[in-house]
Amino acid sequence: MAVTDVADPFDMSLTAVSKHLTILTKAGLIQQEKRGRVKWCKLDPTALQEASLWMQSFGQFEAVDLDGFESFLADQGLLGQDSLTDAAD
Amino acid sequence: MAVTDVADPFDMSLTAVSKHLTILTKAGLIQQEKRGRVKWCKLDPTALQEASLWMQSFGQFEAVDLDGFESFLADQGLLGQDSLTDAAD
DNA sequence: TAATTCGTCAACCAAATGGTTAAATATAGA
DNA sequence: TCTATATTTAACCATTTGGTTGACGAATTA
Numbered sequence: 001m002a003v004t005d006v007a008d009p010f011d012m013s014l015t016a017v018s019k020h021l022t023i024l025t026k027a028g029l030i031q032q033e034k035r036g037r038v039k040w041c042k043l044d045p046t047a048l049q050e051a052s053l054w055m056q057s058f059g060q061f062e063a064v065d066l067d068g069f070e071s072f073l074a075d076q077g078l079l080g081q082d083s084l085t086d087a088a089d
Numbered sequence: 090m091a092v093t094d095v096a097d098p099f100d101m102s103l104t105a106v107s108k109h110l111t112i113l114t115k116a117g118l119i120q121q122e123k124r125g126r127v128k129w130c131k132l133d134p135t136a137l138q139e140a141s142l143w144m145q146s147f148g149q150f151e152a153v154d155l156d157g158f159e160s161f162l163a164d165q166g167l168l169g170q171d172s173l174t175d176a177a178d
Numbered sequence: 179t180a181a182t183t184c185g186t187c188a189a190c191c192a193a194a195t196g197g198t199t200a201a202a203t204a205t206a207g208a
Numbered sequence: 209t210c211t212a213t214a215t216t217t218a219a220c221c222a223t224t225t226g227g228t229t230g231a232c233g234a235a236t237t238a
Contacts, residue, residue: 003185016227018185037184037235045148055141059134093214105197107215126205126214 002038091127 007017021041024030029047033040096106110130113119118136122129 013228014185019226039185043148048144048147052141052144052147055137055144058137058141059132091214102198103215104199108196128215
């Protein structure tokens with residue numbers, strides 16, 4: 001799907017959509033390939049698998065395992081400043 | 090876990106943590122119960138299951154099924170303004 | 179060759195986010 | 209009863225986000 005095709009259904013400028021697509025590309029959620037003047041965008045269907053797995057485990061681990069998981073995420077470069085993974089009780 | 094316990098490991102004010110916990114409560118990710126002057130916070134381990142399922146399906150559906158899924162999310166009140174669920178190619 | 183299309187860049191602006199401090203309120207402890 | 213603790217509220221501020229318009233360059237079309 002071309003950038004203009006992606007933009008078409010949205011009530012906002014092509015510039016804004018282009019910016020969003022740049023972010024999605026950097027995040028690894030889509031891939032972009034330029035052919036001539038058109039940039040073709042392709043969703044990466046596996047991009048959210050790791051996040052999905054993490055969400056499934058959300059709240060399931062013992063506290064000590066959360067620390068291990070945080071280390072894992074840090075190693076993967078996936079740990080943001082605002083992650084708040086405290087398990088209560 | 091009490092609010093002050095949650096705040097303890099973070100290098101930021103108790104006020105900021107309290108604000109975050111309010112957001113997490115509204116999002117349904119944690120539950121808060123006040124006993125005396127202490128507010129006890131508890132993670133809801135199932136809170137991210139729906140999001141996890143959606144992420145697993147990310148990019149897997151035919152286009153027409155994406156529309157159906159969007160309808161489902163809208164019915165669930167889970168559809169944000171910034172969702173961009175285009176499948177390329 | 180000129181016009182059009184595609185997409186990005188630069189510059190700008192409003193709104194939202196994410197934090198702070200000081201003050202206030204409610205509850206517990208001395 | 210007074211002090212301390214827990215938490216929130218109000219007000220504020222800096223940064224980030226999310227959008228715009230106009231201009232530009234590359235590629236395509238007429």
